[in-house]
Every structure is written in C-alpha cells, then in structure tokens.
Amino acid sequence: MQPSKVVSALFGILASAAVATAQSADTGSLRGRVTDGTGAALPGVTVSAISPAVMGGSLTAISSEEGIYRFPALPPGDYEIRFELSGFRTISIPDLRVNVGLGLTLDRQLEVAAIQESVTVVGESPIVDTKNTSGEIAWTRELMEKMPSSRDLWSTMQQVPGLVLGKENVGGVESPFLSQFTVHGSVRGSHQYNMNGVDISDMHSGIAIGYVNTDSFEEIQFTTSGISAENSRGGLVMNQVHKSGGNRFSGMFAAYFENDALMGSNVDDDLRARGVTGAGANLDYLRDFSLSLGGPIVKDKVWFFGAAREYDVVPFVINCTLPTGGQCQDGVRLPNHTVKITTQFGPNNRVLGVYDRGYIYRRNRGVSQFTSLDAAANESFHWDLWQGKYDRILGSSMFLQASVSRGSPPFHLGYHSTAQRDISTAFDEIRQIRFDAASQDFFQKGDILIYNGSITYFQNDFLGGAHDFKFGVEHRRGKLVQGNLRNRDLERRYRNGVRRTAAHGGAGRMCAGLGFFLGDAARCLRSAGGR
Numbered sequence: 001m002q003p004s005k006v007v008s009a010l011f012g013i014l015a016s017a018a019v020a021t022a023q024s025a026d027t028g029s030l031r032g033r034v035t036d037g038t039g040a041a042l043p044g045v046t047v048s049a050i051s052p053a054v055m056g057g058s059l060t061a062i063s064s065e066e067g068i069y070r071f072p073a074l075p076p077g078d079y080e081i082r083f084e085l086s087g088f089r090t091i092s093i094p095d096l097r098v099n100v101g102l103g104l105t106l107d108r109q110l111e112v113a114a115i116q117e118s119v120t121v122v123g124e125s126p127i128v129d130t131k132n133t134s135g136e137i138a139w140t141r142e143l144m145e146k147m148p149s150s151r152d153l154w155s156t157m158q159q160v161p162g163l164v165l166g167k168e169n170v171g172g173v174e175s176p177f178l179s180q181f182t183v184h185g186s187v188r189g190s191h192q193y194n195m196n197g198v199d200i201s202d203m204h205s206g207i208a209i210g211y212v213n214t215d216s217f218e219e220i221q222f223t224t225s226g227i228s229a230e231n232s233r234g235g236l237v238m239n240q241v242h243k244s245g246g247n248r249f250s251g252m253f254a255a256y257f258e259n260d261a262l263m264g265s266n267v268d269d270d271l272r273a274r275g276v277t278g279a280g281a282n283l284d285y286l287r288d289f290s291l292s293l294g295g296p297i298v299k300d301k302v303w304f305f306g307a308a309r310e311y312d313v314v315p316f317v318i319n320c321t322l323p324t325g326g327q328c329q330d331g332v333r334l335p336n337h338t339v340k341i342t343t344q345f346g347p348n349n350r351v352l353g354v355y356d357r358g359y360i361y362r363r364n365r366g367v368s369q370f371t372s373l374d375a376a377a378n379e380s381f382h383w384d385l386w387q388g389k390y391d392r393i394l395g396s397s398m399f400l401q402a403s404v405s406r407g408s409p410p411f412h413l414g415y416h417s418t419a420q421r422d423i424s425t426a427f428d429e430i431r432q433i434r435f436d437a438a439s440q441d442f443f444q445k446g447d448i449l450i451y452n453g454s455i456t457y458f459q460n461d462f463l464g465g466a467h468d469f470k471f472g473v474e475h476r477r478g479k480l481v482q483g484n485l486r487n488r489d490l491e492r493r494y495r496n497g498v499r500r501t502a503a504h505g506g507a508g509r510m511c512a513g514l515g516f517f518l519g520d521a522a523r524c525l526r527s528a529g530g531r
Contacts, residue, residue: 053077245303
C-alpha cells in the first residue's frame, strides 16, 4: 500500500470514529469544574495554565455552561493554574506538576468578592489522576538527574516498582549491554517502547530499536499494569518524551569518568590458585560526555532542542589474556545525536519533528577465554528514528492527534577487516576455543513505518456527567532483511591443536561446509568420522 493511501484511509477512519483507540500521548491533560459558593455551575470563568513549557507562556480555557473547562494537551512541566471571573475572587494555584499521559482533575469554587482580590492556594495536597487505574510511574528530568544510579536506561528502569532486571549493573559496567527484564511475569517481546507517544518497538525482536540518550528526555513514563487499549502489548509500556526548547536559551554539559583505580577487586589468592587470571577489576575505564542546548528560533513560535552524548565503557574480560600478556577488553562506544523542532500556529495547533541517531561500536564482542581476540565479532552499525506529530484543538469539543514515525533498527556482527575475510574460522573441540576469525559475518537490516492518529470527543452533559470519547487507528508495517557469510564457506575443526581427520580413508580430510543450518553441521560431523 502506498503511504498516501494509508494516510487517506487513516483519516477517513478517524473521521467516522469507528475503530478502537491506538495512540499514546506525549503530553498530559487537565480538566475540572468551576462552581460558585452555592455549588452551582459557573460558566464563563477564564482558566489559565501558565508555564514556560508552553509557547506564549500560557494557555486559556473558558468554562462551559456546565462549569467544565479542559486543557487536553499540556506539555510536561510545572504550571500555575489561575481562575478569573469578574465579581469573584481570583484563585491561583502554583507549582502544579503535569506529567505525560496523566489526566488531572482540578475542581474549584469561586467566592464573590466585594473588591478586586485574589487568593493563592499553597500547601495543598498533591493532585492525582483519580480516573486512571493503570500502574504508572513517571521519572521527570529533575529526578533522573539526581537518581543515584548508572546513567543508562536499564538502571533507570530498575527503580520501577515490580520490575526485575536480569542482572545487576555494578559501576556502570553493564550500561551498554542490553539487559533482559520482567514485570509481573512478562517475557521478552511483550514490552512496548514508545517514543513521544508512538510505539517504535522492533517488529522482529520486540525490543527497542537502539540505545538512547537519557539526557535528552524530559520525562519517561512506565506503565506496569492496567495497560489501556491504546497499547498493543501487555508487558511494560515505556514512553520516552524528548525535551523541547523554550523562550530562553539553556543548556547542559556533563562529564563523568571512572577507571579501575576507583573499583575494588574480588580476585583473591584462593581464586588465583584455582586458575583465575586478571586484576579482578571489572572496568578499565568509563567515559561519559553529554551536551545539550535548547532555545527559541522565533520566540513563542519555533523552539529547538539538540543533544549529543558519547558513552564509552571498556570492561576487562576475566581469564582472558592477550598474546602481549595484557588482559582482554570488551569495549563499547555509544555516540548519540538528537534534534527536536517544535512550532505552534496559534494556541490550538502544535507541530513537532524529531530526529534521533545512535551508533554502537564494539570491536571485540564475545572475546573470552574461549574466543580469541581475532575470532571476536566486530559489532558496528547505527540506527535512525524520524518522527513528525501534529496536535489540533478543534473548538471546545474535539482534540486531534496524528503522527508518522520511521525507524531503522539494524544489527551487524562482522569481521575485523577486509583482509580477514580470506581466513576461515577454526574451533578446537577439546579446548572449546574458537580462533583465527569470527564464526560468520551476520547482518540484519530492519525498517519500521508507523502511521497513527486519534480524535477525542468531549461531551459535557451525557448520562448525568461529563465524558471523553476517544477513537483512533494505527497502521504499522515493517520489513527485515538478514543474511550471513562464512569465510570460504569453511569451518576448520581441531582436537587439542591437531587437525581433525576422517576415521576412514587414506589421506583424510578436515570438516568443511558447516553452512547455516544444523542439518549441514550434522552431515559435516558424520563425514569427518564422528566423535
């Protein structure tokens, strides 16, 4: 199907409001009812949401005949909410936090004022989303900056109640390595990774399409239970929302460093007597540089945000010694670049675009006491994400959201150099050691395209109350190309350093042509005389 036809069909379905909802949010919302001293509905009240997170500094809504007001899309941040009507006391509520995906309810009663006066409400109990039954927790930018843990997504996730990681990250050693996790018994592939409210999970593996820069996020929302129909999976739903710029320039630079001198060793004399080699420190060094800058291109009309980060982690590999006598290393370098543009056409139209690119360079993947340095895989590739989103408030009764996203999740485990392509891999069956070259050159290239949109209809007086009806649709399509190449289509087999030969025949021959399938390997072993 051509993309243009997909978009036409998408909005045709949205207009008919005939399908289930299919989109998560990158904003929060606020609603409430305003009454007078007798409890009667108070129409015509001007309600203002004031925050530097909003272009123009504030948004306004007018209470309806039923006294109801709504802000269907508020960017995450701290707000002052102000209620104003001539003849009544103005009420101001400062420091109200709006989080991604949550709908807050704030009702207020206005008192008649003899003279012009205002009241500022302080020390009030935190406002919560009383209509949301999901198990949700939000990590704000401020919280992520102060969290005493390694600066990676997995360590951030570990703080979520009910979530269990498959391994501990000590001193940042595991930061660049994908960690499995479970939530209430969920399995890999049941989790959903949203970026700015859009599901960008790899359609092949069900995991995230790349390693992200947590310093580029304004907020990360985790949903562990009570998953709504807007999401297609039932495990953990993680929604990562990028920072935006603002009407003033602001930025951040951070640098972190750690080496083996800052880590302890648990390799004692007893372990050395048992054959354990190496200094025992997990890490040679860790370097983390992060830079971000945001601000106005045109004040109150166009904002930008940009971020760059390089995360280098070089751990030691225990019981692995180089020919030079040094200890093996399995280093990973993770550069990342992010750009976001946000613009607004009037108070009711918001458009944003995001581009995110990440790299991974891991030259010695798999090196160990059983895989020599020249037989380790060279993992090197980059991934891309493009997003465009449009939000529009249609009068006082409808809210439209639409987006298109595209991601390219690749994966490549290759040889170290072009010259190495002429060397076949070798494996010693007695010592269980692979050497000379990696087992294969494996590549995988994916492509994901997502169109989605939703319309929310607000009905203030229906069945005795106010209701929101949301309808949406999502179209996802993807493709995956993968293959592998084995040097000279050979794998040499040895037994304790001696070439493995056939049990019968004069000259004998080495095992060859393992290929890709297990059946080929079995035939190859039989041709070499078995074990």
